[in-house]
Amino acid sequence: MAVAQRVEHQMTDKGYVPVYTTRVVEQPWDEYSPTDHDVWARLFRRQLQILPGRASPEFLDAQQAMGMGEAQIPKFTELNKVLGDTTGWQLIGVEGLLPELDFFDHLANRRFPVTWWIRKPEQMDYISEPDLFHDLFGHVPLLMxxxxxxxxxxxxxxxxxxxxxxxxxxxNLTRLYWYTVEFGLIRCAEGLRIYGAGIVSSKGESIYCLEDEAPNRIGFDLKRIMRTRYRIDTYQKTYFVIDDFEQLFEATRPDFTPYYAELATLPAFPAGGVQDSDKVYHRGSGKGWLNDGDV
Ligand code: PHE
Ligand code: FE
Known part of the structure; x- marks a missing residue:
């Protein structure tokens, strides 16, 4: 499919790197192959089997209310009707990661960018960049x-x-996104549950984050999170646990400008560290951790 591509530069931990970006594209639904629909169906079925009792009730309820099914890759136009009637969010198709400012601007206007293409069958368990399954199955339900x-x-x-x-x-802000939107846990009466999109779209991490002895599970603390490095190539060493979405919303309501100034004077924490002030639900054993590679 022809898409308009352009190169931009984006600041990362390794300095400015070129990013190949595209503008918003219409979901080319008719071009999905039977294999694409089958990959969706298998991933969808697999996650719906392991998420009850692991994902937060809010996620599972929203997932059901959206009406995504396993039979075929959902159409953005149909999901947009449901979303539009519920919270007013809209999905827009994109080729892949956007420049940061574009991404923020879309979110600020209640538009959620969704990668239109889906992974290949040999990438069922791991893919290094966001695809349709991660974006749609992982991120979109909670927009309800x-x-x-x-x-x-x-x-x-x-x-x-x-x-x-x-x-x-x-x-600082990206760390907050990472440890909440992507890899957040939430506490409910029956125990810890998942709401982060990076977890709910991964079979392995859905089990690991809750049941493995290795990672830390620590109570949500805004500035602590904004100081904490993370992993992009392994499961997380630490997961942060919110009490509910109101807590998250309230903690992030103040103007962050003074927080940024304060944090600029403080050293970052390693991904796997535990601090004295932490509310520890589980202190990780650190089993299997790589020593370097925190970003
Ligand atoms: N209140 C934050 C600020 O002033 C904005 C924000 C809201 C950031 C919610 C993260 C999450 O920058
Ligand atoms: Fe994501």
Whole structure:
């Protein structure tokens, strides 16, 4: 499929790197192959088998209310009707990762960018970049939840602001996204549950994050999270646990400008460290951890 491509530069931990980006594209639904639909069906079925009792009730309820099914890759136009009637969010198709400012601007306007293409059958267990399954199955259901929907929009607005402040502020804010939107856990009466999109879209990490002895599970603490490095190539060493989405929304309501200034004077924490002030649900054994590679 022809897509307009352009090169931009994005600040990362390794300095400015070129990113190949595309503008918004219409989901080329008719072009999905039988294999694409089958990959969707197998991933969908597999996650729905392991997520009950592991994913948060909010996620599972929203997932069901959205009406995604396993029979075929959902159409963005159909999901948009449901989302539009519920919280007013809209999905837009994209080729892949966007420049940060574009991404923030979409979120600030309640538009969620979804990668239109799906992984290949040999990538069922691991893929290094977001694809349709991660974006749609992982991120989109919680956009149905009113509090989470507002959090995502506020995050986008905060991102636009942090972008204007500078790269260090963006690093702080990106860590928050990582440890909440992507890899967050939530406490409920029966125990810890998953709400992070990076976890719910991964079979291995859905089990690991809750049941393995290795990772830390620590209570949510905004500035602590904004100081904490993370992993992009292994399961997380630490998961942070919120009490509910209201806690997340309330903690992030203040203007972060003074927080960024304060954090700029403090050293970062390693991904696997435990601090004295942490509320520890589980202290990880560290089994199987790689020593380097925190970003
Ligand atoms: N309140 C934050 C700020 O002023 C914005 C924000 C909201 C960031 C929600 C993250 C999540 O920057
Ligand atoms: Fe993601």
């Amino acid at each position: 939840n009113p509090v989470f929907a507002d959090y995502m929009q506020a995050y986008g607005r905060g991102g636009v602001k942090a972008h204007g402040i500078g790269p260090d502020a963006l690093v």
